[in-house]
Amino acid sequence: MGFFWQNKQFEQTLNLHWQRLYRQAYAWCHDPQLAGDLVQETLSRSCRRPYQFENDKALGVWLYKVMNNCWRDHHRQQREMVPLDEMHMVTESGPDLSLAQQQLQHTVQQAMAQLKADHRQIITLIDMEEFSYTEVAEILDIPTGTVMSRLSRGRQQLKLILEKTSPSLAAGGTTIRSIKP
Amino acid sequence: MNSPHIPESQLHAYVDGQLDTHERAEVLDATRTDAELARQLAELNRLKELVRLAYQNPPPPRQLPHSRPARLSRSGQAIAASCLLTLGLVAGWWAHTPAPGPGFQELSQLDQPIPPGDRVLLHISKMDTQRITHALDKAERLLQNSVQQHRPLQLEIVANAEGLGMLREDSPFGDRIRTMRQQHTNVRFLACGIAMENARLKEGREPKLLPEANKINAALEQILGRLKEGWIYVKG
Numbered sequence: 569m570g571f572f573w574q575n576k577q578f579e580q581t582l583n584l585h586w587q588r589l590y591r592q593a594y595a596w597c598h599d600p601q602l603a604g605d606l607v608q609e610t611l612s613r614s615c616r617r618p619y620q621f622e623n624d625k626a627l628g629v630w631l632y633k634v635m636n637n638c639w640r641d642h643h644r645q646q647r648e649m650v651p652l653d654e655m656h657m658v659t660e661s662g663p664d665l666s667l668a669q670q671q672l673q674h675t676v677q678q679a680m681a682q683l684k685a686d687h688r689q690i691i692t693l694i695d696m697e698e699f700s701y702t703e704v705a706e707i708l709d710i711p712t713g714t715v716m717s718r719l720s721r722g723r724q725q726l727k728l729i730l731e732k733t734s735p736s737l738a739a740g741g742t743t744i745r746s747i748k749p
Numbered sequence: 750m751n752s753p754h755i756p757e758s759q760l761h762a763y764v765d766g767q768l769d770t771h772e773r774a775e776v777l778d779a780t781r782t783d784a785e786l787a788r789q790l791a792e793l794n795r796l797k798e799l800v801r802l803a804y805q806n807p808p809p810p811r812q813l814p815h816s817r818p819a820r821l822s823r824s825g826q827a828i829a830a831s832c833l834l835t836l837g838l839v840a841g842w843w844a845h846t847p848a849p850g851p852g853f854q855e856l857s858q859l860d861q862p863i864p865p866g867d868r869v870l871l872h873i874s875k876m877d878t879q880r881i882t883h884a885l886d887k888a889e890r891l892l893q894n895s896v897q898q899h900r901p902l903q904l905e906i907v908a909n910a911e912g913l914g915m916l917r918e919d920s921p922f923g924d925r926i927r928t929m930r931q932q933h934t935n936v937r938f939l940a941c942g943i944a945m946e947n948a949r950l951k952e953g954r955e956p957k958l959l960p961e962a963n964k965i966n967a968a969l970e971q972i973l974g975r976l977k978e979g980w981i982y983v984k985g
Contacts, residue, residue: 720761723796
């Protein structure tokens with residue numbers, strides 16, 4: 569086992585994977601505890617099946633595929649989404665975020681929560697993780713054409729919701745410029 | 750939202766970096782003469798950026814209300830670190846060896862002699878009567894072998910998620926666990942604190958454990974700590 573702990577660069581890569589998995593899981597469910605459970609279950613399931621990957625990208629695709637299966641299983645068990653009023657406010661994000669940043673995140677998260685779950689998944693996998701359409705199709709086990717059509721519909725819906733709930737944000741107000749990546 | 754020359758799907762593919770050089774040039778050319786197209790592209794880029802920003806700093810998983818060491822009490826670092834460690838093991842295992850590494854064993858491998866002085870962690874995450882019975886059978890055999898062969902052994906049986914049911918006071922395995930503990934001092938039954946907290950939130954009251962079971966912070970934390978110490982991990 570020692571080999572893995574001595575490889576600092578590899579640890580950094582894995583650290584990046586964990587953060588990305590958690591962020592993605594949170595974007596899917598908007599529940600920090602469930603997101604943590606999803607990542608934990610993803611890793612637990614991954615332990616059960618040895619697999620060899622050609623590169624880090626392939627490992628990433630597979631991890632998200634496993635997490636999607638966990639997410640589907642959760643849905644089968646729950647048969648319901650987290651109600652909007654139970655969503656966790658972005659004020660939990662920590663003291664580093666300004667009020668403007670918190671408001672922006674809250675507004676967009678609320679809008680995203682109104683999308684269909686499968687649309688939201690596709691948007692977040694592409695926008696946050698920068699997966700290709702083909703990779704998303706593999707992760708979600710759906711045709712690439714379906715990825716593209718759902719992406720288009722999801723973005724259109726998101727735009728309409730934001731125009732309705734936050735016209736200045738949808739139109740490109742000044743708020744976004746206060747955000748520092 | 751369609752341009753007469755560039756279909757909407759092409760615009761999405763452009764902002765998502767899915768086009769080849771020729772196709773990208775085609776879209777760029779069109780935006781020079783089509784202000785509406787340029788506006789649509791800017792709008793899509795803006796939406797992408799908003800989504801990225803919205804989830805840039807997700808809140809950490811909730812903490813257990815008590816008993817968590819100070820170094821783990823901030824921002825879900827315990828779970829984050831645990832998952833990172835797991836991922837380190839798992840991904841390293843995947844990336845470098847096509848077969849399971851020495852720290853990971855199948856339940857069936859417990860029948861084979863283990864090195865003297867070895868330590869084994871048996872992980873139960875499903876409330877599956879048949880599987881748990883099988884796992885406990887293996888554990889008992891392992892314990893008996895260690896006695897008969899005078900081989901030192903430490904065994905921890907860690908339950909989380911649905912597997913917590915095995916260690917609850919109404920567990921159908923209660924008598925068997927009690928007997929195992931009475932006969933062997935080198936076996937411990939450990940219940941995941943996160944699974945207990947989830948059960949408390951779901952049921953509205955603190956779940957009660959068998960007297961033989963001890964609560965730990967998190968199963969994953971325990972598993973990873975043990976793996977780092979050289980224990981053998983067995984998924985039950």
